Amino acid sequence: MLKLYLFISLMCLVRSDTDEPCPSFTRLSFHSAVVGTGLNVKLMLYTRKNLTCAQAVSPTDLGSLNVTKKTTFIVHGFRPTGSPPVWIGDLVEGLLFVEDMNVVVVDWNRGATTVIYSHAAGKSKNVAVVLKEFIDQMLANGASLDNIYMIGVSLGAHIAGFVGEMYDGQLGRITGLDPAGPLFNGRPPQDRLDPSDAQFVDVIHSDTDALGYREPLGNIDFYPNGGADQPGCPQTIFGGLQYFKCDHQRSMYLYLSSLRENCTITAYPCDSYRDYRNGKCVSCLTPQKESCPLLGYYADHWKDYLKEKDPPMTKAFFDTAEEKPFCMYHYFVDILTWNKNIRRGDITIKLRDKAGNITESKINHEPATFQKYHQVSLLARFNQDLDKVAAISLMFSTGSIVGPKYKLRILRMKLRSLAHPERPQLCRYDLVLMENVETVFQPILCPKLQM
Known part of the structure; x- marks a missing residue:
């Protein structure tokens, strides 16, 4: 009887991943995290024509992906409980709201779901290999590396970096949202995200004293509220699970605010958070407001100013409110x-x-x-x-x-x-x-x- 139950359960899982009319992000249980999961990368395509119903794509089947348009990959990170990221839907919708593009959600929950962080981190380069196979197929069908944009969250930021390195930094852009720090802090450039992985690399650091990466990793690195403790997040362990993940996740919600909220977050290039707070870093403010970098989706407007810098790297600081839309x-x-x-x-x-x-x-x-x-x-x-x-x-x-x-x-x-x-x-x-x-x-x- 037990064997029959396990067989039926397994068949339901297989059916949900392959036969569902609208593929969805893999949902696993905490039990899966305890026993561990083998790597399986699932790619789901969203466009303005299929905003609410994903299309399964793969290196052998690009589906309805239009290679003449920008393609944005969303790559999540470590999933210690097996649940889907709560922000996935909002990010897909926000990206398609601001631009007519292809959005490919990279679901590697089978591989990222484990209670042992090092096991998930160890699979990150394998995920990058799968993505390269998919992009190679895109290129064979006429796509351009200039039109490829990768948004990587935590471990996903380093995965994006590995993909970029495979193309000698010719990807159009990589955004790292609080790139993972543990096992990556202090590593050489080939083992993490770095500025040479794309034509433009922007990074938001929101948890530098715990789960995030401390040092600059991009052409421009944003440090909201100094990059460590974020306003509105619990300051003690009595805040429960939010105490551990709120600061880390804030980078995503700040990015989301650049897509749909009625505010534009301006950052200020500066050597330190202290200098910014003391009002010493507002030289970017000119009648042409674009001379100050903008956080989030439109951060790449800053890349023209970076051409004058050697090396083309900048740290930028700003403060936020406790709640959405976070603007100050x-x-x-x-x-x-x-x-x-x-x-x-x-x-x-x-x-x-x-x-x-x-x-x-x-x-x-x-x-x-x-x-x-x-x-x-x-x-x-x-x-x-x-x-x-x-x-x-x-x-x-x-x-x-x-x-x-x-x-x-x-x-x-x-x-x-x-x-x-x-x-x-x-x-x-x-x-x-x-x-x-x-x-x-x-x-x-x-x-x-x-x-």
Whole structure:
């Protein structure tokens, strides 16, 4: 009886993988992860004509793939529970929303599903071999390497790199979404993703202190919130499973925001996160906004600027909000003080529009130093973009619990938008901030000579 049950179960699995009218991503159980799975790569093609029903394709059967169009491969990573990635459907839909292309989902869940990470990592080059066979067939039918784009997630980023290396870096583009760090940190370029694997390689690092890769791997490497802990993710183990995977997965959700959300995440080329937070890395902001790199799908707009660099590699930093769509809007707060003595502390600024919407920025990553007749420019980040600011509030704090309360005497405060430099700059003169007391005022337009 047991043998009959196992036979029926096996036949159901085989039927679901081969005979289903709309092939779907392989779904396995945790039991499969415990016993391990042998490698089997399944390729599923989506286009605008079959957005909701995949077509099975293979190195011997390209199906309805149009070789004259861009082809984007989506390659997932380690699957310790056997479940399909929750973001697959959104990514396919988002890509086809922005461009008429072929999207090929690379399902290697049979191989990636195991509780032993090294077993999955060890299969990554074998997955790359299968993908090369498929791309070779595409090329034989008239496709161009320029039109091939690979999006690799975690282990999948290195798989994309292995494919790129097989074509001597002639693939059009590779995007690495938090490339896996364990077993890859410190490895030579041929054993991981690296900038020479495609004509353009962009990478988002969102978990550099745990599951992700620490060092730059691409032509441009994005480090949201410094690349380690992401806002909105659990900070302790009491957050359950999300504590382990939230930071790592954030790279995917940031990429997704570039496809469908009504915000564009701008990043700032910089040597360090600290310099970015201190407002030292906004030189890319010019009347031509495209001079600052954009995160996600449109990151390749930056490749023309990289031609001037040797080597063509850049690190870029930015901050995000805790929730979708993650955008933050940057302003400079210029403060000119006239205190006789030096003051050190943090500034909290709130903006309010006529409709009563309020957005707040706490500039407290490190104390600012205010000196007499010396202007300090602080980079403020807000999660709302208020078109017309009706009121501003400022609060100064030294962070001291005991001791005297200080005053910050301001000759001039100026607020200027980095996202919209064409907007009028707002000023206020002759303010006195009492420590830990919120001071609210209506701004006025700055004189044109200051703009």
